[in-house]
Amino acid sequence: xxFTLKKKPKNAPIKPRSASKHxxxxxxxxxxxxxxxxxxxxxxxxxxxxxxFGRELDAVRQRVLDDLGQKDADYIRRxxxxxxxxxxxxxxxxxxxxxxxxxxxxxxxxxxxKILDNMEIGHNVMHGQYDWMNDPMVNGxxxxxxxxxxxxxxxxxxxxxxxxxxxxxxxxxxxGYNLLRIDPDQPWYGTHRFNLPLATVLMFVFEWGVMxxxxxxxxxxQGKISKDDFQARKKRAMKKIxxxxxxxxxxxxxxxxxLVPFVGWWAPLAILGANVGANVIRNIWTFLIIFCGHFPAExxxxxxxxxxxxxxxxxxxxxxxxxxxxxxxxxxxxxxxNLSYQIEHHxxxxxxxxxxxxxxxxxxxxxxxxxxxxxxxxxxxxLRSVARQLAVYGAxxxxxxxxxxxxxxxxxxxxxxxxxxxxxxxAGETQLTS
Amino acid sequence: xxxxxxALTSRPVTTLTSPNTIDDYLEHIHPMLAxxxxxxxVVAVHRETGEASTVVMRPNGAxxxxxxxxxxxxxxxxxxxxxxxxxxxxxxxxxxRRKGRGRTFSVSVxxxxxxxxxxFLHQELQPGTIVYLSQAEGEFVLPREVPANxxxxxxxxxVTPVMxxxxxxxxxxxxxxxxxxxxxxxxxxxxxTGELDEIAATTDFxxxxxxTRQPAPGAELAGRFQVxxxxxxxxxxxxxxxxxxxxxxxxxxxxxxxxxxxxxxQLRLEYFKVPTVDLDAAxxxxxxxxxxxxxxxxxxxxxxxxxxxxxxxxxxxxxxMGVCNTCAxxxxxxxxxxxxxxxxNANTDETIKICVQVxxxxxxxxL
Numbered sequence: 001x002x003f004t005l006k007k008k009p010k011n012a013p014i015k016p017r018s019a020s021k022h023x024x025x026x027x028x029x030x031x032x033x034x035x036x037x038x039x040x041x042x043x044x045x046x047x048x049x050x051x052x053f054g055r056e057l058d059a060v061r062q063r064v065l066d067d068l069g070q071k072d073a074d075y076i077r078r079x080x081x082x083x084x085x086x087x088x089x090x091x092x093x094x095x096x097x098x099x100x101x102x103x104x105x106x107x108x109x110x111x112x113x114k115i116l117d118n119m120e121i122g123h124n125v126m127h128g129q130y131d132w133m134n135d136p137m138v139n140g141x142x143x144x145x146x147x148x149x150x151x152x153x154x155x156x157x158x159x160x161x162x163x164x165x166x167x168x169x170x171x172x173x174x175x176g177y178n179l180l181r182i183d184p185d186q187p188w189y190g191t192h193r194f195n196l197p198l199a200t201v202l203m204f205v206f207e208w209g210v211m212x213x214x215x216x217x218x219x220x221x222q223g224k225i226s227k228d229d230f231q232a233r234k235k236r237a238m239k240k241i242x243x244x245x246x247x248x249x250x251x252x253x254x255x256x257x258x259l260v261p262f263v264g265w266w267a268p269l270a271i272l273g274a275n276v277g278a279n280v281i282r283n284i285w286t287f288l289i290i291f292c293g294h295f296p297a298e299x300x301x302x303x304x305x306x307x308x309x310x311x312x313x314x315x316x317x318x319x320x321x322x323x324x325x326x327x328x329x330x331x332x333x334x335x336x337x338n339l340s341y342q343i344e345h346h347x348x349x350x351x352x353x354x355x356x357x358x359x360x361x362x363x364x365x366x367x368x369x370x371x372x373x374x375x376x377x378x379x380x381x382x383l384r385s386v387a388r389q390l391a392v393y394g395a396x397x398x399x400x401x402x403x404x405x406x407x408x409x410x411x412x413x414x415x416x417x418x419x420x421x422x423x424x425x426x427a428g429e430t431q432l433t434s
Numbered sequence: 435x436x437x438x439x440x441a442l443t444s445r446p447v448t449t450l451t452s453p454n455t456i457d458d459y460l461e462h463i464h465p466m467l468a469x470x471x472x473x474x475x476v477v478a479v480h481r482e483t484g485e486a487s488t489v490v491m492r493p494n495g496a497x498x499x500x501x502x503x504x505x506x507x508x509x510x511x512x513x514x515x516x517x518x519x520x521x522x523x524x525x526x527x528x529x530x531r532r533k534g535r536g537r538t539f540s541v542s543v544x545x546x547x548x549x550x551x552x553x554f555l556h557q558e559l560q561p562g563t564i565v566y567l568s569q570a571e572g573e574f575v576l577p578r579e580v581p582a583n584x585x586x587x588x589x590x591x592x593v594t595p596v597m598x599x600x601x602x603x604x605x606x607x608x609x610x611x612x613x614x615x616x617x618x619x620x621x622x623x624x625x626x627t628g629e630l631d632e633i634a635a636t637t638d639f640x641x642x643x644x645x646t647r648q649p650a651p652g653a654e655l656a657g658r659f660q661v662x663x664x665x666x667x668x669x670x671x672x673x674x675x676x677x678x679x680x681x682x683x684x685x686x687x688x689x690x691x692x693x694x695x696x697x698x699x700q701l702r703l704e705y706f707k708v709p710t711v712d713l714d715a716a717x718x719x720x721x722x723x724x725x726x727x728x729x730x731x732x733x734x735x736x737x738x739x740x741x742x743x744x745x746x747x748x749x750x751x752x753x754x755m756g757v758c759n760t761c762a763x764x765x766x767x768x769x770x771x772x773x774x775x776x777x778x779n780a781n782t783d784e785t786i787k788i789c790v791q792v793x794x795x796x797x798x799x800x801l
Contacts, residue, residue: 026753062775073514081462088459128759131785134509134516137458139785140759144453160752160760243452251449312774315755350759 025315026164028171031308033423038310040302041317045370053370054313057347060362064351065132072352073133079120079334080137087113090278095256097270098263107274111281112335117146118286119337120353126155129352147207150240153214153233163349167294167301167322174294175301177202177209178218181393182295182386185303187404188397195394196387199291206283211237248275285335288383289326293342296324296385298375317372319346320363325376332379333357343374439495442469465564466494472567477538479559482625486544486591487556488524491565493539500539500570502527502598503677503704508541509566510554516566518783519551522594522679523570524626526601542625544591550781574679574704576602581675582610587659587688589617589680593625595704596679601629604637612639613667613674617659617684620648642667659684661691671697679704720795725766727801737773738788742801749788749801756790763788768797 025038041050086109093106122145124130130138144151157173165171169185176182180199181192191198202209215237220230249272259267300321307318326340333340341356344363351359367374377385400406441447442456451459460467466475474491481487500506500523509518524542545556576599584603586596593616600614614633618624624643634641644655644663655663664671671692678688678701685703692701718735724747731745739761742749752760756774762785769780770791778794779786788799 026755026757058774062777065775065777069513069515071514073511084459084462126759128762128785128787131759131762133514134518134781134784135511137461141762141785146453155758155760156752160758163757164753164755243449246449247452251446255450312755349757 025308025310029165029168029304029308029310033427034309036309038308038314039306040310040314041321044317044372047311049370050311050313050317052313053366054311054316056366057316057363058312060359061348061351064348064355064359068132068352072130072354073135075354076121076125076130076133076138076352079116083113083116083121086110086116091252094271094274094278095259097256097259097267097274103270103274107277108281110274110278111285114146114278114282115285115335118282119289119339120334121145121337122147122151123337123339124353126151127159128350131350146244147210148237148241148244149207149211149214150236153216153236154210157214157216159349163346165307166319166346167299168304168307168318169301170304173213173216173219176295177213179209180390182389183301184393184397184402185301186393187409188393188402189404192394193396195390199390203284203287204280206287207279211241248279288379289336289339291386292326292379292382293324293339294322295389296375296377296382297389298373298385299324316347319343320367320372320374322346323375324382325360325374326379326382327376328379343376439469468494468496470496472496472569474565474567476559476561476563476565478561479555481556482542483544483623485556485623486542486625488540488542489555489559489565490525490538490540491567492537493567497567498569499537500527500598501575502602503575503595504570504572505595506541506570507568508551510551510559510563511566512550512554515781517551517554517781518566519549522598524594524597524601526598526605528602528605542591542594542597544625572704574677574702576677577675580608580610583670583674584610585613585615585669585674585676587615587676587678587680587684589659589684590619590623591625592680592684592704593618594679596677597626599677600633600639604633604639613669614639614641615659615663615667616641616643617680618643618645620645621650640667659687659691661694664691671695671700674700675702676700677702677704720768720793720797722793723796723798724801725798733793733795733797735792738770738786738791738793738797738799741793742788742799747801751789754789756787759787761787761789764800765791766798766800769794770797 037047045053090106090108090110090113093102093104093109096102096106122143125138125143126140126145128140131140136142140155147154162172162174167175169175169183176186179191179202180195181188182195215233216225216230219225220227252275253268253272256268256271302318302322307314310318320343323342323346325343326336328336328340338353338356339345341353341360344356344359345353347363348356348359364374366372397403400408401412403409442460447456455470457468457471460469461471466473472493474493474497476489477492478490479487480490502523505520505522507518508521509516511517521541521543523539525538525540543552543555545552547553574595580603586599588596596614596616600612603612614630616624616630621627621643624630624645630641630643633639642655643650644653644657646656646658649656655666672695674697676688676692676697678685682705685705689698689701689703692698718733720733721730722733722738722741723730724742724745727747729745729747731741734741734744736744739749739751739754749763750760752758754761756772765779765784765786767782769778770786771778771794773790773792779791786799788801
């Protein structure tokens with residue numbers, strides 16, 4: 001085995017240091033001015049119990065990791081094989097616009113293929129759930145999905161921001177996606193009157209919403225990301241959009257030109273329409289599953305101040321309280337990418353999703369032990385809850401502090417900014433960017 | 435097949451399969467079917483010595499062939515996990531063609547006591563298994579025009595790449611002066627013994643083997659490499675293209691000798707080194723190597739992410755608590771410990787989240 005020769009350097013006499021201090025908050029949740037521990041979860045358990053809770057969940061995680069092997073590899077490959085078969089069958093089906101049963105089945109099959117690719121394969125692989133297999137085909141850093149949102153920016157917004165700062169106001173950009181008001185602690189703006197119609201439109205074009213969310217125009221306008229960063233995001237998004245549009249709406253319909261002599265001038269248009277249909281099927285499905293994962297009533301949200309300096313146990317608890325499950329049959333769970341086990345997914349985002357049902361048993365045991373809430377219900381129940389939230393929180397609140405552009409809110413925000421600037425000046429530190 | 439392969443990897447096809455490649459579909463029809471991914475089926479596994487074996491493989495059409503002296507990344511899947519090591523090709527470039535069944539080639543491997551893949555190859559690998567390969571890589575190769583005088587020096591299992599050269603020179607009827615000088619501990623410990631005897635008897639090549647621990651009775655040379663060995667063989671270093679492959683000690687000696695003789699430019703070197711993994715190493719020992727940037731620093735005992743930042747690198751990161759996978763990179767070799775669970779991972783070529791892993795002893799990562 002070839003290696004370049006390098007002289008083995010003498011080790012500097014460095015004191016051995018144990019690296020066990022990682023039972024701590026993620027980087028930007030550390031309060032630079034105070035070491036006071038976070039208050040999350042104190043209404044449910046003591047600090048000792050929170051630590052024990054964290055240790056118990058760490059043990060569950062480790063037990064699953066130790067058990068990963070052939071069956072998990074076989075499972076994801078079987079799903080991928082099914083996805084590829086559904087995609088090929090779908091592409092063949094939509095090439096038969098002259099035979100409506102095959103054509104319609106083709107649209108459905110292609111829609112299912114896109115759902116499997118986005119959910120059980122793409123979402124989970126990009127979390128690094130299968131990195132341990134060391135197979136480039138299922139490597140989280142390498143995978144790109146069949147969706148207009150580029151993987152890189154989605155991973156940043158989802159894996160990092162959303163999964164680390166879950167349901168913290170001002171940090172998790174997935175609370176209402178900067179478009180909807182689904183929580184009483186979000187400031188109300190005029191557009192929120194249209195919560196329900198906006199959400200309905202978003203449902204049909206969901207992949208575009210995900211892509212736009214990843215470009216982070218709002219962050220750029222607020223000065224939270226640099227112009228270079230923003231331009232790079234825009235460029236990546238345009239490139240991915242081009243690829244997806246050329247594939248679904250140009251290249252495949254163009255192949256349909258071959259059908260024109262036999263079927264008629266409308267054959268390419270039928271294929272184009274079928275591609276649109278499959279994408280919309282996927283959009284509706286992913287929208288429903290994702291909205292039911294965090295937006296039903298009783299899902300908790302948090303203030304940044306409460307989460308600063310949180311412990312590992314508190315981080316776990318925040319994930320548990322901030323997510324909701326959907327109950328259903330085994331095929332249903334596969335089609336949701338096992339995101340119907342949203343709670344388990346948020347506790348352990350990087351263990352293969354097929355393990356969530358088994359993990360759920362442990363989670364329920366701990367929920368019972370510590371008297372916590374475990375939010376679960378059928379899709380219809382969770383959906384009704386989400387719709388009710390959208391309707392209720394779309395109405396203008398009577399409290400002026402809840403209205404985003406009321407004079408009271410503006411004054412409060414200014415006061416907070418000045419306070420932060422004053423503390424920074426005192427600490428003589430440069431501003432931390434989130 | 436060349437035209438079809440070209441068509442399958444062409445722009446129009448990639449446009450239609452985007453974001454996947456055609457191989458993402460073909461592999462589900464048959465695992466050997468691929469336009470770009472190199473796969474091979476194991477045809478036979480031969481025991482060379484008590485510790486070494488040769489694996490004969492028939493690659494799929496994506497394999498572009500090798501030049502004698504090159505190596506290949508060799509991956510086997512065990513318990514769902516692909517394990518990858520780099521092995522030298524040992525077969526002749528000219529051999530391995532059988533009508534209608536495609537070409538074969540082989541790698542030869544000495545089982546390392548801690549080497550998972552080499553042990554697996556030696557003990558368990560069965561014919562029919564599909565293995566995952568890279569294209570052949572490496573610059574330690576014979577020139578297109580082989581010069582009149584050639585010396586091939588090897589030690590231990592470093593014989594494999596020069597064996598590929600020797601076999602190719604034999605099979606192509608090379609007429610020049612070729613000297614093959616090999617150092618092994620004993621005859622029992624030597625790979626390819628029978629074939630080397632045969633080459634010595636049937637060709638004009640000078641094949642000399644030195645058994646350092648159990649010298650053969652009446653052997654012309656003894657002990658480790660020294661300048662007298664060259665003199666005895668009548669090799670004029672300044673006029674002989676020389677290939678050396680083996681342990682670092684042998685290479686250092688040969689290099690020093692050639693430098694003294696003013697013949698350093700004739701030397702081509704390939705190091706054979708199995709990365710050491712010391713699971714019991716204390717905290718903060720060894721060296722952390724960032725191989726993509728060729729930076730190495732003493733292990734401070736902090737996480738790899740922190741040490742990389744200290745070394746002036748700017749790796750991607752997110753949560754810094756092992757959740758978001760943003761910092762996941764390849765660890766090329768060495769053992770690491772998870773700071774939360776304490777779990778130790780010592781596999782070659784595995785993906786790790788560097789924000790929650792500390793190195794144990796020597797570790798090399800792709801940064």
